[in-house]
Amino acid sequence: MALAAAVLRLDANGNPRTVRLLAALVEFEARHFAAAAAQPAQNDLVRAFRGGATPAVPIAEFLERIQRCNFLYDGGVYILAGAYLARFMRSRAARDAGILVEPATAHRLVSVAVLLGAKFSSPRHFERRVEAFQICSGQSIRASEMCSLEILFLRAVDYRIFIGDEEFQRFFRVMERGPKAPSSSCGSKKRKAEAAAGREEEEEPRRVRACQLPVVVS
Numbered sequence: 001m002a003l004a005a006a007v008l009r010l011d012a013n014g015n016p017r018t019v020r021l022l023a024a025l026v027e028f029e030a031r032h033f034a035a036a037a038a039q040p041a042q043n044d045l046v047r048a049f050r051g052g053a054t055p056a057v058p059i060a061e062f063l064e065r066i067q068r069c070n071f072l073y074d075g076g077v078y079i080l081a082g083a084y085l086a087r088f089m090r091s092r093a094a095r096d097a098g099i100l101v102e103p104a105t106a107h108r109l110v111s112v113a114v115l116l117g118a119k120f121s122s123p124r125h126f127e128r129r130v131e132a133f134q135i136c137s138g139q140s141i142r143a144s145e146m147c148s149l150e151i152l153f154l155r156a157v158d159y160r161i162f163i164g165d166e167e168f169q170r171f172f173r174v175m176e177r178g179p180k181a182p183s184s185s186c187g188s189k190k191r192k193a194e195a196a197a198g199r200e201e202e203e204e205p206r207r208v209r210a211c212q213l214p215v216v217v218s
Contacts, residue, residue, distance in 0.1 A: 009075070013064070015064055015067050015068075016067070016073070016074060016075030016077075016078060017075065018075040018076075018077075018078035018079055018172075018175065019060075019063045019064060019067055019075075019078055020060060021078070021082075021175040021176065021178075022063065022078040022079075022081060022082045022110070022175065023059045023060035023063050024060075024178055024179060025082060025175065025178075025179050026059045026085075026101060026106055026109075026110050027058070027059045027060065027106075028179035029100070029101035029102070029106070029179075030059065030101055030102055030103050030106040033100040033101065033102040034102060034103055035102075036100045036102040036104075037054075037102045037103045037104040037105075042098070043097045043098075045093065045094070045097040045099055045152060045156075046097055046098070046099050046105070048108075048145075048148065048149060048152055049099060049105040049108045049109055049149065049152075050104040050105055050108075051108055051140070051141060051142070051145055052140075052142070053140040053141075054103060054104045054107070054140060055107045055137040055138055055140040055141060056138060056140070057107075057136070057137065057138055059106055059107065059110065062107060062110075062136055062137060063078070063110070063114070065135075065136035066111075066114060066132060066133065066136050069132040069135065069136060070118065070132055073114075073118055073122070074121075074122075076117075076121055076168075077114065077117040077118050077121055077122070078114065078117065079117075079168060079171055079172050079175060080113075080116070080117030080120065080121055080163055080168070081110065081113035081114040081116070081117040082113070082171055082174075082175055083163050083167065083168070083171045084113040084116050084117060084153075084157070084161065084163075085101070085109060085110065085113040086171070087157050087160065088109070088113070088153055088156050088157055089101065091156040091157055091158075092156075093155065093156035094156055107137055107140070107141060108141060108145070108149055109153075111133045111137075111141060111146070111149075112146070112149050112150050112153045113153070115130070115133070115146065115150060116150070116153070116154075116161055120161055130143045130146040130147070131143045133146060
């Protein structure tokens with residue numbers, strides 16, 4: 001099957017090419033919302049996914065390290081991870097919290113998404129040790145964080161971790177297309193309405209709100 005061959009194809013380094021495809025989407029989001037990392041966390045969900053330290057390793061290298069630590073991951077794991085991350089960002093919990101894929105949250109968000117993708121796609125998920133995320137993050141993500149982060153993630157998506165064939169294929173095509181600029185109207189309808197009414201001076205201090213991954217918009 002053409003799709004299966006494309007998903008399982010390896011890059012020049014012997015990693016599934018979907019590692020780099022997922023990294024490109026996450027890195028794009030983190031760059032776009034880089035300013036959010038400097039803003040104080042206003043709720044427990046944001047605080048949890050920022051954790052105690054932000055890994056210095058770039059997302060692409062981080063995912064490649066995870067792949068080397070867990071060499072049995074196939075390319076489909078990273079497609080599932082991307083779909084789970086998009087589902088999380090669209091969830092009511094994430095939108096209410098105003099959490100974004102930004103430099104301080106990106107590594108933990110993608111870690112949980114990859115962990116779930118591995119658990120629910122591989123018959124040998126028991127070998128997927130959470131210690132790998134601590135090692136691959138340069139000790140910034142503690143292994144002890146992963147269980148609570150996984151629970152928060154699952155609760156946000158209402159434990160909906162099944163991805164059907166059609167959605168899987170659609171998200172793979174999204175990943176192959178790569179990131180695209182988010183809509184300029186994302187999270188700004190209220191601000192635009194106030195500006196049109198000439199009430200900019202009364203606008204509350206801007207709060208960064210959650211948007212779904214822009215590449216998922218269809």
